[in-house]
Amino acid sequence: MTSMQSGSIKKPRLAKAITVMSILMVLIIIVFIISMNTGVIRLSPLEVLRTFFGGGTAKQGIILWDFRLPRIVISILVGAGLAVSGAILQGISRNMLADPGILGINAGAGLAIILVVSFYPNNVGAPLFFMPMIAMLGAGLAALLIYTLSYVKGKGISSSRLLLVGIAVSAGIASLMVVLSIRLDPTDFQFVQIWLAGSIWGTNWKFVLALLPWIVVLIPYVMFKANVLNVLNLGEMTSIGLGIRMERERLGLLAAAVALAGACVAVGGGIGFVGLIGPHLARRLVGPKHQYLIPASALTGGLLLIVADTIARGMFQPTEVPTGIVAAVIGAPYFLYLLVRTRAS
Template identity: 45%
Template structure:
């Protein structure tokens, strides 16, 4: 199953590179990579398509892993960094940073993920404080409702902040809110990659603990899990992955909801089985959504909108099952 999903991801990447208003055909990709293409083909491939597709791949992986972690921590199949407000928290921090910091700084691409993480971790902390009961732990439905409410409030705050801003600033924030990919350049790949390089080994190390965290707290403690320590560590990783991803690709929801569910359906619910399959599926979905948004209309439809069209019905289906 892993091989099949990897093939699907590679097919999505090839489609993302080769399709679009200025097409570089599949037959031209390999010769162009080895320096035998025209100037136009090399420019499209190396300056536009490849960095965009690689950024999308990394962002899709980060969002899928974040969703998988949050679903484990909350014991809630509806958990997703976009749905429960983490993306919106990152968005407020990014909006403030964008409006008041010079974008021409050479470190700008690397600062954005850190800023997104800061906003996301503050928001996540508030949400978990308000939805955790000392006796019963995290309340799953309350978490979703609180997250949706906070996300709406923070989105409104972003609109207020840009109401008196310059026209280009308003356009940027509006595109960010719709999930329009804007950080599609090579430096943003280097800005996203370290977060995944750090997160994935930690998650592999904590797979067994994550299996136990979905059980009753008493059982998990009896089996030697340090619940509070592991929850904090995993929450920080989930927020870091989501915050860094949305800081580059915009506010994209549902990847963290859909990808882990598909992975669990394919290989089972043990973290050793599905945890690393989720990011492969998440990356394939996001690259595919962006490619569809670029080719079905004369104007590019933001990937966030395409993903929402796919994910919203699935979210409503899961919400109906959980109530």
């Protein structure tokens, strides 16, 4: 194939990817506007618009700027981070069922948070900006354990073995979290249960600032490594033949996936399935090339989670359902569909 023919093929793909991502951005903006109107206290679109641009009453300003907007922004950031983490894991393992929740990375982050809640003095409280680092430490240790148990000398990592080991480690960590949560006092126990259910509990701008640097730094890094992910998908022998340093690149990308998942779990709680569904939907929309797949996954994950959070806050008013439960209701049927499809193929 000549370079001219190759260029003519790339242009339609690029145009399609740009169109799809533009549509996803528009959908996020639409749901963003709807979400600002959603809550126990109703604000009309005109009141939201007036308050957003500095008008409105003091009460409306508190509702919009201090409660709703931080939560909406966090939902988008957490969804984007988890989806990109899932895309990385699916790329390096060549397993379309890989996901930070299924592989036990979220569970490792959750265990670290519960340990902090269990042993840190209640009257002091853990520093907010250390929470993502604490969660990353737990997620990193879980990922290291899974990676070590999945690695077979001379054969590398089998994608099916990685998935099975991840599920086993996740189940073990989940059991340990239950044991630890039982020993908590009632206030901390309630917080842990809400957190495990995937409630977006960080509802002020400090949480946004705690999470934002990790998203801003790590997603561009993954974009920079998009070609490496493309080559890794071709298999170990082909990757080595093309000059890729398999283990070093794989470990670097795994570290980025762990850091993204840990930071998102620290702020958003135990939200599952977004890291699985986001990359799958993005792959159907823009194809397997990671130059397009990574940003499309971020947008898809952000859209999924802001929709789930809007439903969680608006469907059962005045009661609020944890966002993670709504995400699981959306994600579980799709996960079962993927399992059936994988077995059929």
